[in-house]
Amino acid sequence: QVELVESGGGLVQPGGSLRLSCAASGRTLSGYTVGWFRQAPGKDREFVAAIRWRDRNTKYGDSVKGRFTISKNTAENSVDQQMNSLMPEDTAVYYCAAATGMIVSSMTQHIHYNYWGQGTQVTVSS
Numbered sequence: 001q002v003e004l005v006e007s008g009g010g011l012v013q014p015g016g017s018l019r020l021s022c023a024a025s026g027r028t029l030s031g032y033t034v035g036w037f038r039q040a041p042g043k044d045r046e047f048v049a050a051i052r053w054r055d056r057n058t059k060y061g062d063s064v065k066g067r068f069t070i071s072k073n074t075a076e077n078s079v080d081q082q083m084n085s086l087m088p089e090d091t092a093v094y095y096c097a098a099a100t101g102m103i104v105s106s107m108t109q110h111i112h113y114n115y116w117g118q119g120t121q122v123t124v125s126s
Contacts (some may be wrong), residue, residue, distance in 0.1 A: 020122075047062050091123050
């Protein structure tokens, strides 16, 4: 069993940056794939980014490519997501999720993740 806790959300102006962190406890993330998803009011859950711990294979959603960067922090047993050039459309609750034994083609699909954090709110507004 792995427990996930997100942090780093908040209010930022358009064009600004935030760094989210997903801290894991209970198990080391070695052998896991960790993903970030987001959900805005009235919208479906959207894939943002994912990283496979063992080989650092990464995936990004089309809407965040070139702006967001996902990385692992072995010392902290966490996964970070640096978000730059934020836009109002990025406003959502951001969730991190984890699963073991994931193939690359499954990394973008939330149904393959079985551990979820509680989420952190990101609001981009002037």
